[in-house]
Amino acid sequence: EKQGFKHFMLKEIYEQPGVVRSCLENYIDSHWTAADHRHSPIRLNLSADLYADLQQIQIVACGTSWHAALVGKYLLEQLAELPTSVQYASEFRYAPSPLTPNTLTIGVTQSGETADTLAALAMEKQRRSGHASEFQARLLGITNRPESSLGDLVPHIIDTHAGIEIGVAATKTFVAQLMAFYCLAIDLAQQRQVIAPAQLEQLLVGLQQLPAQIEAVLESQERYIEQLAHDFAETQDFIFLGRGINFPIALEGALKLKEISYIHAEGYPAGEMKHGPIALLDAKVPVVAIAMPGTVFEKVLSNAQEAKARDARLIGVTPMDEHEAAETFDTVIPVPHVDELLSPIVTVIPLQLLAYHIAARRGLDVDQPRNLAKSVTVE
Numbered sequence: 001e002k003q004g005f006k007h008f009m010l011k012e013i014y015e016q017p018g019v020v021r022s023c024l025e026n027y028i029d030s031h032w033t034a035a036d037h038r039h040s041p042i043r044l045n046l047s048a049d050l051y052a053d054l055q056q057i058q059i060v061a062c063g064t065s066w067h068a069a070l071v072g073k074y075l076l077e078q079l080a081e082l083p084t085s086v087q088y089a090s091e092f093r094y095a096p097s098p099l100t101p102n103t104l105t106i107g108v109t110q111s112g113e114t115a116d117t118l119a120a121l122a123m124e125k126q127r128r129s130g131h132a133s134e135f136q137a138r139l140l141g142i143t144n145r146p147e148s149s150l151g152d153l154v155p156h157i158i159d160t161h162a163g164i165e166i167g168v169a170a171t172k173t174f175v176a177q178l179m180a181f182y183c184l185a186i187d188l189a190q191q192r193q194v195i196a197p198a199q200l201e202q203l204l205v206g207l208q209q210l211p212a213q214i215e216a217v218l219e220s221q222e223r224y225i226e227q228l229a230h231d232f233a234e235t236q237d238f239i240f241l242g243r244g245i246n247f248p249i250a251l252e253g254a255l256k257l258k259e260i261s262y263i264h265a266e267g268y269p270a271g272e273m274k275h276g277p278i279a280l281l282d283a284k285v286p287v288v289a290i291a292m293p294g295t296v297f298e299k300v301l302s303n304a305q306e307a308k309a310r311d312a313r314l315i316g317v318t319p320m321d322e323h324e325a326a327e328t329f330d331t332v333i334p335v336p337h338v339d340e341l342l343s344p345i346v347t348v349i350p351l352q353l354l355a356y357h358i359a360a361r362r363g364l365d366v367d368q369p370r371n372l373a374k375s376v377t378v379e
């Protein structure tokens, strides 16, 4: 069943190009060009009442799904111009935001069985029950299991079609959730007419290139990251830095590492370092910085230098050219140059591999880490 891979997690990491491809095939019209700007290239088959008069979006989720939701917020705000809040389901259920009629609530859960996420959505459904029917309809689930409890609870579903995931650490379902958010944000942006057709066309071209780009990272970097993992088998603390759309990827890199390797790791928005966490840094704490060209590129590089000045070993995930990167970072994990908005899909891959190989190097049970279950069905 592992098809020659040592663990399900590694097999699932390698399935990601196929997962992205199937999302593109299921949901995106590959022939769409800017000349077709009157209709959306996205086929999510969501009913019109979900989108009508929308003014804001709130998203509830846990763990890795919460990280996907943070990327979703970036896309929904920057592409579709819809104010979006992201909340931990376990917090939201005891302190919900005030009810507003033009809000779409989205629950993200790959398993469709996470107790807190289901409870938050059930509460939302209950709160809306006495209101107009279009308001009651504004509940959407993003899941890998449409036939789950989530599917019974909410009227609309985006199926992420990633295939069953066995490793407790979510990998391919995360990438599939990101793809669902690209589709949703692009669809909303097109319907609200807040995206230029040329930008939309460029994004679609970029999306179509992602499977080959993920393959390139897997092919060129896996061996290298496996060797790199030797250096970190005894490390006790790690910091992951990112900004903008890659801040949630820093969180995800840290979560992957802690849950399977049991190494303490923190993800931070790089600009927050100087407000406290920088005090943690010394030669024993490696720092992984995600440095992708775009809005915050220079800022991330200067934040990374601050870490280096504290003797931290600096690892860059970046498409910078070899020489420039070597001047900035102690270690470089090269990734392809992609549109900033699409970059989380390529930056998360090396971080999954890094967590995997460090845990495997430590001889741990990667697929069944201690104290964790694949779906958390209790509060």
Ligand code: M6R
Pocket: 062, 063, 064, 065, 108, 109, 110, 111, 112, 113, 114, 117, 168, 169, 170, 171, 256, 259, 372, 374, 375, 376
């Ligand atoms: O099934 P869900 O997406 O609702 O699961 C949420 C979290 O329990 C899950 O993402 C957890 O954080 C994973 N073990 C992360 O790898």
